[in-house]
Amino acid sequence: MAIGLSIGFSALIALITGLTFDAMSDGLRAEFDPILTTLGGWIFGMVLVITLAVTSVTSEYSSRLVRTTFILNPNRNRVFAAKAIVIALLGVAISAIVIPGMFLISQPIYHFYGLQTASVTDHDAARYLIIAPLLEGLNHALIPFAFAWLLRSTASAITASIGFSVLPWMITPMVPLWVQENVLRYLPDNAKDCLLGQLGPGAPTYLGDTAAIVVMAVWIVGALTAAVFVLNRRDV
Amino acid sequence: MITATGWTKRYGGTVAVDDLTFQVKPGIITGFLGPNGAGKTTTMRLILGLDKATEGTVTVNEHAYRDKRAPMQEIGALIDPAAVHGGRSAYHHLLWQAQAGGLPRHRVDEVLELAGLADVAGKKVGGFSLGMQQRLGIASALLGDPPVLLFDEPVNGLDPEGIQWVRALVRRFASEGRTVLLSSHLMTEMEQTADHVLVIGRGRLVADLPMEEMTRQSAQSHVKVVSPRADELVSHLEARGALVSNGTPNELTVTGLDTSVIGAIAFAHGIPLNELSTHRASLEAAFMELTRDSVEYRAQRDLAA
Numbered sequence: 001m002a003i004g005l006s007i008g009f010s011a012l013i014a015l016i017t018g019l020t021f022d023a024m025s026d027g028l029r030a031e032f033d034p035i036l037t038t039l040g041g042w043i044f045g046m047v048l049v050i051t052l053a054v055t056s057v058t059s060e061y062s063s064r065l066v067r068t069t070f071i072l073n074p075n076r077n078r079v080f081a082a083k084a085i086v087i088a089l090l091g092v093a094i095s096a097i098v099i100p101g102m103f104l105i106s107q108p109i110y111h112f113y114g115l116q117t118a119s120v121t122d123h124d125a126a127r128y129l130i131i132a133p134l135l136e137g138l139n140h141a142l143i144p145f146a147f148a149w150l151l152r153s154t155a156s157a158i159t160a161s162i163g164f165s166v167l168p169w170m171i172t173p174m175v176p177l178w179v180q181e182n183v184l185r186y187l188p189d190n191a192k193d194c195l196l197g198q199l200g201p202g203a204p205t206y207l208g209d210t211a212a213i214v215v216m217a218v219w220i221v222g223a224l225t226a227a228v229f230v231l232n233r234r235d236v
Numbered sequence: 237m238i239t240a241t242g243w244t245k246r247y248g249g250t251v252a253v254d255d256l257t258f259q260v261k262p263g264i265i266t267g268f269l270g271p272n273g274a275g276k277t278t279t280m281r282l283i284l285g286l287d288k289a290t291e292g293t294v295t296v297n298e299h300a301y302r303d304k305r306a307p308m309q310e311i312g313a314l315i316d317p318a319a320v321h322g323g324r325s326a327y328h329h330l331l332w333q334a335q336a337g338g339l340p341r342h343r344v345d346e347v348l349e350l351a352g353l354a355d356v357a358g359k360k361v362g363g364f365s366l367g368m369q370q371r372l373g374i375a376s377a378l379l380g381d382p383p384v385l386l387f388d389e390p391v392n393g394l395d396p397e398g399i400q401w402v403r404a405l406v407r408r409f410a411s412e413g414r415t416v417l418l419s420s421h422l423m424t425e426m427e428q429t430a431d432h433v434l435v436i437g438r439g440r441l442v443a444d445l446p447m448e449e450m451t452r453q454s455a456q457s458h459v460k461v462v463s464p465r466a467d468e469l470v471s472h473l474e475a476r477g478a479l480v481s482n483g484t485p486n487e488l489t490v491t492g493l494d495t496s497v498i499g500a501i502a503f504a505h506g507i508p509l510n511e512l513s514t515h516r517a518s519l520e521a522a523f524m525e526l527t528r529d530s531v532e533y534r535a536q537r538d539l540a541a
Contacts, residue, residue, distance in 0.1 A: 064319035067286055068376075071313055072336045074285045074302040235287040 002048035003098050009041030010102035018113030034118040035128050038106040045098035049091045049140040054157040057148035070236050080228050091141025095133035135192045146223035149231050165189050180204040191215035243292035252278045254439040260417045265410045267430030268419035271527050275439040276419045280388050308337035308380030314387045317373025322362025329361050334379050343379050351375035366393030384415040403429050423520035437527040451522050461488040462511035469507050
């Protein structure tokens, strides 16, 4: 359902864009990008990936089956690693269905309204369709997965994960420039947006490709390390 | 064999288990007794590596549980039988565990048969009664056919047939040379099943001795002596260190000497005996006596009266 909602919402955004394009300001029309605009419905896919990542851990705590898991497999690092691999693959797989789906459903609508379109054979579109599922999938699967081990509560971990992804984006226009440059710039979602080309060099939170990859990697590895450290120290 | 050495578990300022040292030997059934909150479940969880000891070590067959590569083939544990995925069938509940432990699929059918659940193998475990959940938990513990069994309250919710089944099962396992540790609140059940008892109170080991010794050592175990010259016998028995109290006329209650010694004393002094019998305390009486000072949660006297 979330996959359908994501693709449907992107189609809706494409439809509204097509219907209102002529009424838009010159600046907005100049900013129109037939690739990045299709990501509008991703919020539903993102919530799906976060929810699956979190509940893969917290459902075991709420049913107390986590004890059975660790009685059967007392090596906690091994259980953690196995779950992390499955969740990362699941996150990338869902993203790999949703993101191309959103792209493919939007292009005929843009074409219908005479707007610029993109094809999967275009270099930029092909790059986007490969990188976006990877980055969105890993980012929204592994960091919430780590939060779930740390918080052990479905509601807390989902709230923290969605807040962590969406809140910085929401508050960016409201916070002082130095916060944008020195804090928000180094959050994983910002780094991911830079890599996907959603933020250009003129943006105060912009990071170059190498720096963005390092920031994302540090966040993902750091969150997983903290989670596995806590898991090994806590009683189950 | 399970060996605990200097084992302590603290939660902040609260000591749940305090310097426990004991061995659970193979070939016998060891009962694990203690009042509510004494630390029995904590101890079982510590053995299984679910909780981490603050101090001390515990090994199962010479290795810590968390270091075991194939734990299902070494230890079978019944800790929380209600912890199930309610939407799964009994068969699939056992199958995922077998697959996680690298066990062949036929073990699932075997333990379902052994636990008397073969007819309900396809039913969702969410609809199981407490007794059926208990049988399923025991089936899980037996999947790996392990030499060490750890059962926390195994007869909870079982009907009399189920209780007999568990009793026969653990006896069979002990007779095969396996290590069996049982915890239970049901003293009569434990008295009939266990060969050896470990008693903990407020996290400390209060007793570690054979069942017979436990009931014999109780102050409520005594020898009843009936004699027409009972008064005369009292001084002779007390001279040998016995504690003697008078019941009805001609009847004595003696602790500290067994029947053979009392009989010999009476014979030596030419005192006739009409009755000489041993009255052994129940496990419950012996347990209450041992844990009198260790009860964590006690009903108020006026409410209990």
